[in-house]
Amino acid sequence: MSKIIAIANQKGGVGKTTTSVNLGAGLATIGKKVLLIDIDPQGNTTSGVGINKADVANCIYDVLINDVNPKDAITQTEIEGLDIIPATIQLAGAEIELVSTVSREVRLKKSLEQVKRSYDYILIDCPPSLGILTLNSLTAADSVLIPIQCEYYALEGLSQLLNTVRLVQKHLNTSLQIEGVLLTMFDARTNLGIQVIEEVKKYFQQKVYKTVIPRNVRLSEAPSHGQSIITYDPRSKGAEVYLELAKEVVSNE
């Protein structure tokens, strides 16, 4: 079985990239074959797994715009079982270039058909917008994982995201599912965090993962070392919870 999961929320800073890298590393650690797709021009997932963007020959831009075979854009990471199609700043032009392209929303889907069978999970780290790159991701995906930061206004903007999901389901990808809602950056010392959890659970019910990601300094340090939390500090709380999330994602199949 092979599954494509888009990690999406048009809000920035909610933990999409942290979740892509560390859920990917967690799934690989428990023996799954994982491909990360970095489709955010900022390329934080790419640098987060230790890839030097200057060394990238083919990135996701080339796959989307230049019809490069995705196999020729796949790079291995230090973690066994974890590969990536990187993003470079080149991708910043793609939103505009895709506007005039035929079947612009299905380009990623078409490309991934060539590699899907080689992986158990393909995780797509989406940019913080609902533009063509996110539409490509939702169209290519079997499901969408939505990280929500345990903060004020946590639910703000979510109706817009869910509207986009419904539009994609109607016009581009009828089988798109909600994979799960992940609460991130939880701080047990505040009542706010607990209130947000209750609110989100009321809204999404059983779609909310039991695993809640706490605030953990080690999680925010790992990217500057080009490492997932599981290699950077395997004994940290962050490593423990992302491994737990990986198991929960697998057990939901």
Ligand code: ADP
């Ligand atoms: P997004 O991709 O949604 O913009 P990021 O994953 O880049 O969000 O996270 C935003 C910032 O918060 C980053 O600096 C990241 O290192 C930090 N961060 C994310 N999750 C946690 C966490 N659980 N604990 C502490 N810092 C976190």
Ligand code: MG
């Ligand atoms: Mg990001």
